[in-house]
Amino acid sequence: xxxxxxxxxxxxxxxxxxxxxxxxxxxxxxxxxxxxxxxxxxxxxxxxxxxxxxxxxxxxxxxxxxxxxxxxxxxxxxxxxxxxxxxxxxxxxxxxxxx
Amino acid sequence: xxxxxxxxxxxxxxxxxxxxxxxxxxxxxxxxxxxxxxxxxxxxxxxxxxxxxxxxxxxxxxxxxxxxxxxxxxxxxxxxxxxxxxxxxxxxxxxxxxxxxxxxxxxxxxxxxxxxxxxxxxxxxxxxxxxxxxxxxxxxxxxxxxxxxxxxxxxxxxxxxxxxxxxxxxxxxxxxxxxxxxxxxxxxxxxxxxxx
Numbered sequence: 001x002x003x004x005x006x007x008x009x010x011x012x013x014x015x016x017x018x019x020x021x022x023x024x025x026x027x028x029x030x031x032x033x034x035x036x037x038x039x040x041x042x043x044x045x046x047x048x049x050x051x052x053x054x055x056x057x058x059x060x061x062x063x064x065x066x067x068x069x070x071x072x073x074x075x076x077x078x079x080x081x082x083x084x085x086x087x088x089x090x091x092x093x094x095x096x097x098x099x
Numbered sequence: 100x101x102x103x104x105x106x107x108x109x110x111x112x113x114x115x116x117x118x119x120x121x122x123x124x125x126x127x128x129x130x131x132x133x134x135x136x137x138x139x140x141x142x143x144x145x146x147x148x149x150x151x152x153x154x155x156x157x158x159x160x161x162x163x164x165x166x167x168x169x170x171x172x173x174x175x176x177x178x179x180x181x182x183x184x185x186x187x188x189x190x191x192x193x194x195x196x197x198x199x200x201x202x203x204x205x206x207x208x209x210x211x212x213x214x215x216x217x218x219x220x221x222x223x224x225x226x227x228x229x230x231x232x233x234x235x236x237x238x239x240x241x242x243x244x245x246x247x248x249x250x251x252x253x254x255x256x257x258x259x260x261x262x263x264x265x266x267x268x269x270x271x272x273x274x275x276x277x278x279x280x281x282x283x284x285x286x287x288x289x290x291x292x293x294x295x
Contacts, residue, residue, distance in 0.1 A: 005190075005191040006191075008187040008188055008190065008191050009188050009191065009192055011184075011187070012184035012185070012187055012188045015180055015184050016180075016181065016184060019177050019180060019181070023177075027170070027173055030104075030166070030169075030170065031170065033103060033104035033105075034103070034104065034105060034163065034166055034167070034170075035103040035105070035106075036103060036105055036106055036159060036163065037103065037106055039106070039115070039155075040105075040106050040155060040156075040159045040160070041155065041229075042152070042153040042154065042155050042232075042233065042236075043152040043153050044153050044280070044281075045229070048229075052222070052225070055218060055221070055222055056222070058218065059170070059215050059218050059219055059222075062211055062214065062215045063174075063215060065211075066208065066211055066212065066215075069207075069208060070181075070208070073200075073203075073204075073208075076200075077188070077200075080192075080196065
């Protein structure tokens with residue numbers, strides 16, 4: 001147990017890591033599956049399949065980048081929380097706190 | 100054919116192929132009904148072919164609209180969670196690292212989530228428009244062709260074949276079919292270009 005308020009940071013780290021995981025597990029595969037073949041478009045809309053695919057890929061790329069970043073942030077927050085707790089523990093061992 | 104979750108060759112609902120068969124039957128019937136005009140069947144055949152290449156099942160667009168709507172929600176919820184986490188941490192953590200962390204979330208991550216949430220909801224609107232366009236096309240084609248068939252039948256029953264009357268029917272049908280097709284697809288094109 002620590003006297004520092006690291007609980008919120010730890011929770012935030014876990015929440016962000018969980019989001020990163022759900023991006024990797026469900027969001028990215030879902031975006032990848034939202035393709036529409038040329039056959040789905042009427043002939044008069046000959047120029048739209050490429051548009052659609054560009055937007056879909058764009059969303060997929062940004063989501064993939066966010067997934068990596070959120071994964072790092074989540075881990076970092078947890079690490080920082082641990083760091084502060086560890087610092088206090090080490091200092092606590094060296095000296096006794098006043099009541 | 101593809102690994103798309105929206106489109107497959109074995110859709111449960113009305114497939115594009117079924118619609119084509121239906122349009123083909125109607126076209127053949129109308130061509131037969133205006134046979135005495137001589138050139139009428141050719142006009143009907145040409146237009147039917149044009150309609151066929153522009154008729155697609157609206158099914159995938161309906162599914163697409165729903166899927167992209169869900170995506171947009173997921174991104175928005177993720178952003179809301181991040182904003183809350185940032186606020187919670189900010190209350191207790193105050194050093195240079197905290198500032199850098201806050202700024203990074205605020206200026207990089209959250210705007211990116213906003214952007215893809217917006218993009219996903221734009222695609223949802225595009226899917227809605229395409230669904231509307233395809234459905235309107237199909238419905239108006241079917242109703243106008245049905246009406247032309249009835250008119251041709253009535254003309255046939257009410258007396259001897261008069262090519263002029265039959266031509267009027269073919270003409271009205273063709274004009275309407277072309278106008279609807281063009282109007283609907285021009286509209287969809289415009290919306291898509293604007294939404295890009």
